[in-house]
Amino acid sequence: xxxxxxxxxxxxxxxxxxxxxxxxxxxxxxxxxxxxxxxxxxxxxxxxxxxxxxxxxxxxxxxxxxxxxxxxxxxxxxxxxxxxxxxxxxxxxxxxxxxxxxxxxxxxxx
Amino acid sequence: xxxxxxxxxxxxxxxxxxxxxxxxxxxxxxxxxxxxxxxxxxxxxxxxxxxxxxxxxxxxxxxxxxxxxxxxxxxxxxxxxxxxxxxxxxxxxxxxxxxxxxxxxxxxxx
DNA sequence: CCTATATTCACCCCTATGGGTGAATATCGA
DNA sequence: TCGATATTCACCCATAGGGGTGAATATAGG
Numbered sequence: 035x036x037x038x039x040x041x042x043x044x045x046x047x048x049x050x051x052x053x054x055x056x057x058x059x060x061x062x063x064x065x066x067x068x069x070x071x072x073x074x075x076x077x078x079x080x081x082x083x084x085x086x087x088x089x090x091x092x093x094x095x096x097x098x099x100x101x102x103x104x105x106x107x108x109x110x111x112x113x114x115x116x117x118x119x120x121x122x123x124x125x126x127x128x129x130x131x132x133x134x135x136x137x138x139x140x141x142x143x144x
Numbered sequence: 145x146x147x148x149x150x151x152x153x154x155x156x157x158x159x160x161x162x163x164x165x166x167x168x169x170x171x172x173x174x175x176x177x178x179x180x181x182x183x184x185x186x187x188x189x190x191x192x193x194x195x196x197x198x199x200x201x202x203x204x205x206x207x208x209x210x211x212x213x214x215x216x217x218x219x220x221x222x223x224x225x226x227x228x229x230x231x232x233x234x235x236x237x238x239x240x241x242x243x244x245x246x247x248x249x250x251x252x253x254x
Numbered sequence: 255c256c257t258a259t260a261t262t263c264a265c266c267c268c269t270a271t272g273g274g275t276g277a278a279t280a281t282c283g284a
Numbered sequence: 285t286c287g288a289t290a291t292t293c294a295c296c297c298a299t300a301g302g303g304g305t306g307a308a309t310a311t312a313g314g
Contacts, residue, residue: 035155036153036154039149040150040153043149043150044146045146048222051226055229060260061260062259062260070302070303071303071304071305072260073261073263073303073305074302074304076262077303078302080262094260094310094312095260095261095310096259097260097261097262101229103230104230106223106226106227106230107227109223110220110223110227113220116165116211116213116216117213117216117217119165119211119213120211120212120213120214120216150271154271171291171292172289172290172291180272180273180274181274181275182291183273183274183275183293184273184274186292187272190292191271204280204290205281205289205290206281206282206290206291207290
């Protein structure tokens with residue numbers, strides 16, 4: 035999972051994923067959209083491959099890249115866990131505030 | 145967002161978040177659960193702070209840390225986008241297979 | 255066969271990270 | 285006031301990333 039999140043932590047790589055979400059493309063085509071060198075793009079692609087987010091189909095000279103967002107499900111599950119934790123806390127705060135209001139009303143009635 | 149995902153990309157930091165999800169704790173208390181030095185934990189905590197995932201309340205000598213999972217909502221939204229893309233693709237594949245079956249049946253009828 | 259094109263490989267440089275140690279700082283508590 | 289405790293600060297070291305360039309490799313296509 036470290037590799038997955040690490041791959042996604044870089045904005046250039048996220049942009050590459052966005053590019054591939056629009057359709058499969060060769061390394062050169064992807065590189066054309068970025069101000070960095072072709073070699074740098076190649077490295078980023080390799081990291082995305084290691085993270086399982088990009089698949090490569092070699093067709094002669096051309097390496098066609100395609101997006102595979104499935105591995106992100108793991109990260110999504112992890113995040114959902116913490117979001118749930120946070121929602122529980124907000125829920126608890128909400129209960130606390132309601133309880134507080136009740137007590138205040140009681141005090142005023144005295 | 146780079147900082148957010150980068151912070152979460154490290155397993156030690158994810159473990160620290162898990163520890164804080166169980167309840168607020170001081171730096172020393174968190175460090176007790178890990179084989180690394182107190183100083184290293186302190187650095188990890190600083191990165192989690194920069195990512196907005198951990199808040200610190202200084203009470204005298206003690207720095208009490210608490211989890212704030214709210215920033216993860218941003219990451220969740222990003223991931224959801226790509227998951228949706230992938231589901232769309234699977235949907236398209238499903239349609240393709242169904243269409244294929246229909247054609248096969250037609251051919252058999254000839 | 256020969257040249258142009260597509261990619262990677264092998265380096266270089268710089269910065270950030272993850273780990274450590276020891277000293278400085280600040281507060282607690284007697 | 286003074287020792288003990290909690291944290292950070294200032295370094296050191298090694299590794300990984302992100303950027304670059306130039307050479308090597310492999311295939312397309314005349």
